[in-house]
Amino acid sequence: MVLGTAESAVLCFDVGGTDIKAGVVDARGQVLGMRRVPTPLDPARPGEAVLDRLAELKAELASEFPEAPAKAAGIIVPGIVDSVAGVGIYSANLGWRNFPFTAEATKRLGIPVAFDHDVRSAAAVEHSFGGSKEFNDVVVMVVGTGIAAAVFSGGKAVTAGGFAGELGHAQVPDPDAAGSTILEAVGSAGAIAKRYHRESGIRVDGARGVLLRANAGDAVAARVWADAVDALAFTICQCVNIIGTEAVVVGGGLAEAGDDLLEPLRKRVDAILDFQRRPQLIRAQLGQDAGLLGAALNARALLGGTP
Amino acid sequence: MVLGTAESAVLCFDVGGTDIKAGVVDARGQVLGMRRVPTPLDPARPGEAVLDRLAELKAELASEFPEAPAKAAGIIVPGIVDSVAGVGIYSANLGWRNFPFTAEATKRLGIPVAFDHDVRSAAAVEHSFGGSKEFNDVVVMVVGTGIAAAVFSGGKAVTAGGFAGELGHAQVPDPDAAGSTILEAVGSAGAIAKRYHRESGIRVDGARGVLLRANAGDAVAARVWADAVDALAFTICQCVNIIGTEAVVVGGGLAEAGDDLLEPLRKRVDAILDFQRRPQLIRAQLGQDAGLLGAALNARALLGGTP
Structure with a gap:
């Protein structure tokens, strides 16, 4: 409480x-x-x-x-x-x-x-009470079936008449074809399960099932998981370059993967960025009732x- | 004045x-x-x-x-x-x-x-006195040899300790290879001249020279120009999705192309976006002394x- x-x-x-x-x-x-x-x-x-x-x-x-x-x-x-x-x-x-x-x-x-x-x-509750409260420039991403986000700049919520935070619909490189697709189609928990099923023919228990298989040595599962990490890192780096994001709080179902998500995500973000500040990647602390x-x-x- | x-x-x-x-x-x-x-x-x-x-x-x-x-x-x-x-x-x-x-x-x-x-x-001068003054959520991009930008959210400059507005270093799809590069390497006036020279062997008078050749039917010049438009549109759409940008002011040397830049840019932005608000694309009004x-x-x- x-x-x-x-x-x-x-x-x-x-x-x-x-x-x-x-x-x-x-x-x-x-x-x-x-x-x-x-x-x-x-x-x-x-x-x-x-x-x-x-x-x-x-x-x-x-x-x-x-x-x-x-x-x-x-x-x-x-x-x-x-x-x-x-x-x-x-x-x-x-x-x-x-x-x-x-x-x-x-x-x-x-x-x-x-x-x-x-x-x-x-996100406002998460940002006020969770691990990002010391930061002013924060993005809270909720990664589940889809991807939604809240953006804070200089300590204040960016609303833009309701149109800010549409990270799930931001363009990312398409891992399956030339050109781009949207983050939600690669980096969401829903997309991870769907892409793995499409490529392997195997139905698993959502993104968690894909992660279990990846950790057990399934190459297709590992690639689908890595694609999701790449896509999430791509979008996080857009936030860093555009609005100088200092901390990204990751919540929603996919955040339950904990360090299996956050560790490769940190590495990928670090590899993409150059002189920019590295954002802190923080797991959301509040649950479904936030x-x-x-x-x-x-x-x-x-x-x-x-x- | x-x-x-x-x-x-x-x-x-x-x-x-x-x-x-x-x-x-x-x-x-x-x-x-x-x-x-x-x-x-x-x-x-x-x-x-x-x-x-x-x-x-x-x-x-x-x-x-x-x-x-x-x-x-x-x-x-x-x-x-x-x-x-x-x-x-x-x-x-x-x-x-x-x-x-x-x-x-x-x-x-x-x-x-x-x-x-x-x-x-x-950009603050441009935004206070130029064509974007009626908007609250604005990006001012200066596209010359490099690309720099200022970001306004809810009417205020987003600074993030100096790290905001690094649009030139934001990732975009690489037109020359799989994967990504940075906006400045494709969408800047400098990149347009350099890429055209690399691909055609012909030295021209900067991005303006490439545009003249494209308008005269040079296919390589047209492609290099279109790549720059695509890259700029990609980054503009990132701003729209992340912070709900309503208006983008384009200044710097490349903006001298006027509608040869802004018209295809509007079309490309419109094609990428879905339910999102279309940002106004506005040519900067103030010159080098802003x-x-x-x-x-x-x-x-x-x-x-x-x-």
Whole structure:
């Protein structure tokens, strides 16, 4: 638990492509009644369907924890998010375009709503409480099925109207052909499993299965893993050259590989760079609930409370 | 002339790899006595040799313009510059490492000194007065013999202790081999002339000569030009994905190509990007003296004057 005390309880909702995680964070900073429900997918009204479900969750949590009435709610979602305008600009998985989340959620929930990006919110918690807190120029990468990131420059989150941190869609050299592809297609946990299956015909238990095989001497697995490391290092070096990144925090499923990922990544980054500062590569310390905690901090900030 | 009035005159020095440009900017914002002298290169004491020359220039300008006594000086240099610490961390061309410019220059010149990076200072002037002033997330690229850049995020310069904006050293796909090279080796005016000469055996008048030949139907020249456009577009798209860049200002010698550069660059950037915002590509408006004006503004800022 990383949160301190505040004046009031807040609701927090982490809306993902598959599940919504929800809970109440009480005034002492404790998470109560955390639950996970399927994300409703309604192509005709994707944003509204999600908010209907959040209103139900609010009612459930309110009757379950009458001693902790929420004075604000934090909602975080994936995709392109303009948190200042309160708009979900685009989500490939969830289907909305320019949905006015803050306004609609405030109406439905009847309390002030802090709306923000899932990875940026989780990364802010990671950056405030984790291993990168001494650095000002930081990138937090969440490497799982896809790749998302939050960028900090001079100690502040870079948002650019929601368009910053799209590291998964940055170009990298294509290991399978001349030219380029995107980082997510080579360096994500999802891509590692997929590329290994395509090249070997063998289905394994995700990126972890590929790593186990690579460590056991499987040459195809070793190459697929090395390709992922190369691609991640390529993108990290872009960050170093463009914005002078001092530290990169790697989270998400792939970070569970620990030094099997970070050690070759450090070597590759070092080989690419010349006179530039070598960024610290740090494993994320907070787990899957960092997003929910980030949503709670956003909601508390709305109430002017201390994080 | 872009500068307004201020309380006092200031000295400005733009220290380049070949020349030092110097002048006085008087209280009305007029540049007086602008001159260009060779940069002294002394491997044993590179920083000191430059400052000795600046002290001479100060004395010359003071006796020439007794009506405009300078109350502060702005000095800008290339390389890696930590303007907060006042240190020239590294310059490949000029040879210093960790030279305490602000402290030493203040001693020698006897007036307060604002020390900063040449391209960042020129870019700040370009961004304040040029075509990108309405944007918050901007990259100013100076594409000449080499490539330098200044990065703005949320309206503020990204410095990262002097290590931001090294776009010339960012990796791009190598058009001549498998793998990667750096942007400067393909996308700079210098690289365009060099690669064309290497491939055709023909010496031309720099990148301009290559463009003339490409426009006249020379296939090698067209390919070299297209490679440069591809490399510049690749790096611009990295900026878009990492920090959500809205506008890219292109200056330096290569920008003189105008639409012969910007039109294919726009097309290529558009082809690489997917859901992302397309950045505006804008030709720099200020010329070679933007650096000197930037140095003057830095010096004025030190005195608390209005730019």
